[in-house]
Amino acid sequence: MKAVNWRRNMTKSKFETGLWTRRQALKTMGIAGAGLAASSLAAPALRAQGNKPIRFLNCETGKDTLAFFSKVAKEYQEKTGVEVVIDSVPLGESFTKITNGIRSGTPYDVANVGFIGHVLLLAEQEQIVPLNELTDEYQWGNNILFPIDNKVYWYPFDYNLALIYYRKDLYETNGLSLPNTWDAFVQNSEALVQGRQKGALFPIGSNGATNWMSFAFLWAEGVKLFDDQWNVILDNDEMKPRVAAYLDFMTKLYGTMPPGALQASYSDVLSNLVGGAVAHGAYAGRVLEAAERDNPTLAENLGVMPYMDMSGKQKAVSHGYDGWVVLKTDNTGPAMDFMRWLTTDRMVDFLHTAPVHFQPTRLDIYEDQRWRDNAMIQKYSGVVEQMRELVTDESVVLTSIDTQGPAPDVRPGKVFESFVMPEMLQNKILREMDSAEAVDQAAAKMREVIK
Structure with a gap:
């Protein structure tokens, strides 16, 4: 897509x-x-x-x-x-x-x-x-x-753009290849949990950092929140299985994250990346400038990759x-x-x-x-x-919660500010809700907030 x-x-x-x-x-x-x-x-x-x-x-x-x-x-x-x-x-x-x-x-x-x-x-x-x-x-x-x-x-x-940063030196030391699928990304993150160093950090709290950093995996998978008539389609027959699979993927990835992902903010992700506490995390170009200033040795070992889909066919970035x-x-x-x-x-x-x-x-x-x-x-x-x-590259999906839908409009903004998507993550990861049920609840709340 x-x-x-x-x-x-x-x-x-x-x-x-x-x-x-x-x-x-x-x-x-x-x-x-x-x-x-x-x-x-x-x-x-x-x-x-x-x-x-x-x-x-x-x-x-x-x-x-x-x-x-x-x-x-x-x-x-x-x-x-x-x-x-x-x-x-x-x-x-x-x-x-x-x-x-x-x-x-x-x-x-x-x-x-x-x-x-x-x-x-x-x-x-x-x-x-x-x-x-x-x-x-x-x-x-x-x-x-x-x-x-x-x-x-x-x-x-x-x-x-929110891109995925990763540690090139750790990839080389551990013989890892760049992941093209969700499973491969989880496997790499699990392989790089070493003592205090964690595999990844993608926020799950009800905040703007989660909205920006944690959902481009969905965009790569072809998920859309609205159709061309502004109907919520997160839970339709096409989207629901993809979103449920994403929730399962994020639950596995959460196991590689440091404590506090629920409270993680922009600055927390930045500091964890620059401090070398995590092997993967999302941010814009500011990471390299901060690392160059505060941790120049690590800066040279940071690479970037786009978000990937479930099967290795599509890439995305968060707008x-x-x-x-x-x-x-x-x-x-x-x-x-x-x-x-x-x-x-x-x-x-x-x-x-x-x-x-x-x-x-x-x-x-x-x-x-x-x-x-x-x-x-x-x-x-x-x-x-x-x-x-x-x-x-026109093949790269370039979107975000606030730019979903057929045209810029207040409705995706209401979804953004209501933190429907982060709450869906929390329902699955923290409350251990069934993935399909978490998707249904998120879609129902979307319909409510855009009335």
């Missing part, structure tokens, strides 16, 4: 209240607050005419990225006389900041977003402008532009992404000028602030010698090339 190509199949959809973010599951009050903000968007008040500052909301808070934006703001002002004011907040706070700015009459001109549902909502409310003049001249990786009627409303700057939008304000023209400069003259410099983690979405960048000359990209060129292949 091939991944759904949103670039071809994207259709505009109406959004309900109760919006969500990909990286941070909101608590009940947070969901209601986000929905209220979304439903109350109003046209921004015009600001005073003149040479106004460009207000830029940044959500990439790494030390080098913050330093980059501080530098380019000064550089752009020296170059053009236009001030760029950078506000930086964690990504989970971005949509609230964006909507509060609109409602108060002091909107941002450019903003960082991490969920395509928010982009589509802002476009539907006519709060952002198309960016085709910035995107049309380039070729892009798979499933990343999400156009509405051929109009692209965001500038995606990186993929955040992730980040990008920028330009809001419709009385400062949109200058904001577009700044974005044109940022995404051409300074794009490579921006990506170099997290060189392996910021996986390019634009395919030309992979051939840009200035980008390739970065020391980290050169050192991990093999991994970088694998990552490029995963977003250019």
